[in-house]
Amino acid sequence: MSYYQKASLLVFIDSFLIIATIVLGSLLINEALILNPVLLFTAATLLISHYFFSYYFKLYKKAWEYASIGELLLILKITFLSVLLAAAVQFLFTGSVYVRFFAAVWLLYVVFLGGGRFSWRVFRDTYIKKDTGKKRTLIIGAGAAGTMVARQLLNNHEAELLPAAFIDDDKKKLHLDILGVPVVGGIKDIETTVKRMNIENIIIAIPSLDKKSLNTIFQECAKTDADTKILPMLEDIVTGKISISEFREVQVEDLLGREPVKLDTKGISDYITGKVVLVTGAGGSIGSEICRQAAAFEPAKLILLGHGENSIYTVEMELKEVFKESNVEFIPVIADIQDYNKLLRIMEEHKPDVIYHAAAHKHVPLMEKSPEEAVKNNIIGTMNTAKAADVNGISTFVMISSDKAVNPTSVMGATKRLAEMIVQDMDKKSSTKFIAVRFGNVLGSRGSVIPLFKKQIQKGGPVTVTHPDMVRYFMTIPEASRLVIQAGSLAKGGEVFVLDMGDPVKIVDLARNLIKLSSNTMEEIEIEFTGIRPGEKLYEELLNKNEVHEQQIYPNIYVGKTSAVYIEEIENIMLRYPSLTKEELRSELVGLANRESSAEKVLISMPG
Numbered sequence: 136m137s138y139y140q141k142a143s144l145l146v147f148i149d150s151f152l153i154i155a156t157i158v159l160g161s162l163l164i165n166e167a168l169i170l171n172p173v174l175l176f177t178a179a180t181l182l183i184s185h186y187f188f189s190y191y192f193k194l195y196k197k198a199w200e201y202a203s204i205g206e207l208l209l210i211l212k213i214t215f216l217s218v219l220l221a222a223a224v225q226f227l228f229t230g231s232v233y234v235r236f237f238a239a240v241w242l243l244y245v246v247f248l249g250g251g252r253f254s255w256r257v258f259r260d261t262y263i264k265k266d267t268g269k270k271r272t273l274i275i276g277a278g279a280a281g282t283m284v285a286r287q288l289l290n291n292h293e294a295e296l297l298p299a300a301f302i303d304d305d306k307k308k309l310h311l312d313i314l315g316v317p318v319v320g321g322i323k324d325i326e327t328t329v330k331r332m333n334i335e336n337i338i339i340a341i342p343s344l345d346k347k348s349l350n351t352i353f354q355e356c357a358k359t360d361a362d363t364k365i366l367p368m369l370e371d372i373v374t375g376k377i378s379i380s381e382f383r384e385v386q387v388e389d390l391l392g393r394e395p396v397k398l399d400t401k402g403i404s405d406y407i408t409g410k411v412v413l414v415t416g417a418g419g420s421i422g423s424e425i426c427r428q429a430a431a432f433e434p435a436k437l438i439l440l441g442h443g444e445n446s447i448y449t450v451e452m453e454l455k456e457v458f459k460e461s462n463v464e465f466i467p468v469i470a471d472i473q474d475y476n477k478l479l480r481i482m483e484e485h486k487p488d489v490i491y492h493a494a495a496h497k498h499v500p501l502m503e504k505s506p507e508e509a510v511k512n513n514i515i516g517t518m519n520t521a522k523a524a525d526v527n528g529i530s531t532f533v534m535i536s537s538d539k540a541v542n543p544t545s546v547m548g549a550t551k552r553l554a555e556m557i558v559q560d561m562d563k564k565s566s567t568k569f570i571a572v573r574f575g576n577v578l579g580s581r582g583s584v585i586p587l588f589k590k591q592i593q594k595g596g597p598v599t600v601t602h603p604d605m606v607r608y609f610m611t612i613p614e615a616s617r618l619v620i621q622a623g624s625l626a627k628g629g630e631v632f633v634l635d636m637g638d639p640v641k642i643v644d645l646a647r648n649l650i651k652l653s654s655n656t657m658e659e660i661e662i663e664f665t666g667i668r669p670g671e672k673l674y675e676e677l678l679n680k681n682e683v684h685e686q687q688i689y690p691n692i693y694v695g696k697t698s699a700v701y702i703e704e705i706e707n708i709m710l711r712y713p714s715l716t717k718e719e720l721r722s723e724l725v726g727l728a729n730r731e732s733s734a735e736k737v738l739i740s741m742p743g
Contacts, residue, residue, distance in 0.1 A: 142195040146186070152247040153182055160240035164233070173229060180224045181240070184217035210249040214241060269297035273325070273334045273361065275352060276341035277303035277311075277318050280366055284340045285314050299332050322355055329359040339365045357651040402624040404432055406489060406531065413438040413487035415472055415520060416494030418446025421535060424616040425491050426450060430458050430465075432620075438485055440468045441494070472516035478523040486527065489623060492520050492534045495551070499539065500668045502547040506720045510712045513550035514705065518557050525565040532567050533623045534558045536631070538575040542729060546721050549728035553708075555631055556700040562629040570626045572619050574610055574634040588646055592653045596660035598646045601667050606639040622692055635691040701727055 157178045189195060192209055218241045226232045272288070274281045285298040301308070301318040302325055308318045319328055328334065337356050339349070349365075356363040412429050416422035417439035423446075430437055437454070441447040451467045458465075466485065470477045472494050495513050496502055502509040517534060524532045536555050539548030555571045562569035584607075591598045615634065622632040643662060650660045667673070704727050712720055 145195055148251070149185060149189070149248065150182060152251065153185055153244065154178060156240050156243040156247055157181065159243055160236055163239045164236045173225070176228070177221055177225055180221040181217055184220040185213065188213045188216050206252070207249060210252070211245060214244045214248060218244065270295055270335040271299040271333055272296040272336040272338060273300050273302060273328060273332070274298055274316070275302045275322070275325070275337060275339045275356075276344075277301040277305070277308045277313055278341065280342050281340040282313055284338060284366065285316050289314060289316075296336055296338070299334060300328060302328065322352055325352075325355040326358045329361050334359070334361050337361045337363045339363065342366060353648070353651075357648070360656070363651075399621060399624065403620055406624050407432040407434050407620070410434050410488035411436040411438070411485055412489045412491070413440060413482070413485065414491045414493060415440045416492075416535075417441045418443050418450055419493060420612055421616060421619075422491070422493035423450045424612045425493060425619060426454060427457070428613070428616045428620050429491070430454055430461070430463050433461050433463055435462075436464045436466055436485060436487075438466045438468055438481070438487060440470055440472075440481065442469070442471050444469050472520050473511055475519040475523065478519055479526060482523050482527040482529065488530045490520065490524050490529055490532045491619065491623070492517065492532065494520075495535070495554075497537065497547060499545045499547045502550070503545060503668075503721070504717075506546040506717055506724065507712055509546045509550040510708065510720070510724070513547070513554050514557070515709055517554040518709070521558060521561045521569060524569075525561060525567050529567050531623055531626055532558070532561075532569045533619060533626070534569070534571045535619060536571045536573040538573060540573060540728070543725060546724055549724040552728040553701075553705050553724070556702065556705060559629050559631070560700045560702045568626045568628040570622065570628065570630045570632060572622045572632045572634065574615050574618070575607060584642065584645070585649065588649045589653075592650060592655065592660055597663040598650065598660060599663050599665045600643050600646050601665055602673060603641075603643050603664060605642045605667070605673050607642060609640055609645075610634065618692060625692070625694075630694045633693040635693065701730065 157174065161174060192213055194209060194213060218237055222232050222237050274284055281301060281303075285301070288294050288296050288298050298314075298316045301313060301316055302320055302322065303309075303318055304321040309320070311318050319332070325337070329337070337359070339352060339356075341348075344352070353363065407429055412434045414422050414426050414429070414437070417426050418441035422441070426437060426439060439447050439451055439454075441450075447467045447469060451465055454463075454465050468481055470481060472478065494516060496509050521532060521534075534554060537548065537551045539545060540552035540555055541548075543549040543552050555573075558569045558571050561567070588598050618634045622634075625632070646662050647657065650657060650662075653660075708720075708723055708727070715723070
């Protein structure tokens, strides 16, 4: 039925109801129907008043199947104003007002007009559009967001979900009904509620939820067989990007990440905006994200240096599309950091102000098998890039390091620690500010365990974990890259910045979460323990005990400044490594990298 057809039908029905209210009102007051000119005049005035105010307040444009308090208040307003105007007109023409008559008429008017419309919604919801075949849904959070979710699901008869209950830790809301949906308990009651009420879906509807609390809630949800989803970001709902009913899957980043770190945008702008920035390893996970973050600050040029042509091309095309409205010049360069002369020519040509050195071999077991490649890329490559930066008078050089550089047991960790020493040594004799930034595993990077786990889950398992007690620090790629850029703005020279990685995560717990997030059970996807691989440790550290400095120089950024470097020994390894066996080379690398841990206490100081 079209809008005009619906409006015409409602006008006809309202006319009949208004006449009925006048007739019944007269019978209630006089106990008999007295058809006199005054009654007929009042009826005509009331009808005209009703049409006028209904048109003015757009009463006939309302969708009554979704009627709520707002529509009820509108009916009260229209009926009151219509009766008041009819009474005023009666007083002007007769000099008196039948107060009891108009009081009876108004009450009947509200009951007939409002009752008729709301009874249509009740009838439609109860008999016409039954919620059959819908999935019973538990909403976590009975606040404003949770109520919005429940209302939209109840009103949207095409939705697949039916709100069955709320869960909220606010004791004041316990046992209350919100939109007819009961609040049945707190977070600890999720598992029993799901079983008792046959819940198939869970929606976490608390936009203000911090990561730790979300993890706690998800662990309770994970005890059930219900499919768990989360409300979109509140800003996306407010800006209209997505609907409140477009729930998304809970992601592992939600459970492991921390609250976003606010950047000192002015400090970063001062050393990036309008400058020339060079990123080595620009095609990698960290390097490409550093490019994205740096491009947002509009450098004059962003040089994308990498060894793999496909990855560099992909990053270049992405950046040109995303930042097409900016004036940033993106310059792809295919080069190997082991080629010192090529690095010199690139820096002489483009004269970068800032270098982010992200190129490195990072895979622990592979570097155990090929320690000479770790030396060539992580040590010699860093030495070449640092020396080229010094020769060309680069302002700031930021090297990306790893938590595996602390008390290293692997070739990869040892070469990264020795690369830190190279950078610290260069800072002592160069006008360039050389620093290293150390952090742990990043979620979603090519070397991360998460992509491996996801592939294993897709194949039906098993998910392989090296040891039940193995723990690691995790950080999202964007957060790590933002903090790297922030650390560069804080550099005074020679520091080893350490990013606060939060609490370490057990790898087996990470595997369990990913299995649950994939809508599988532990019975369907098994976890298999394979044993610690060569070079791996059960626990990773971010600082040696003699490097610990509890004060943060910036939220989530610590700094330690070491003075003990073994540059002569490093250069000796660089000269002799081709003649050493893999085991000899591994032994020398790990031994030299750990020499500092047995030395006298290293000087730790805050820069400046």
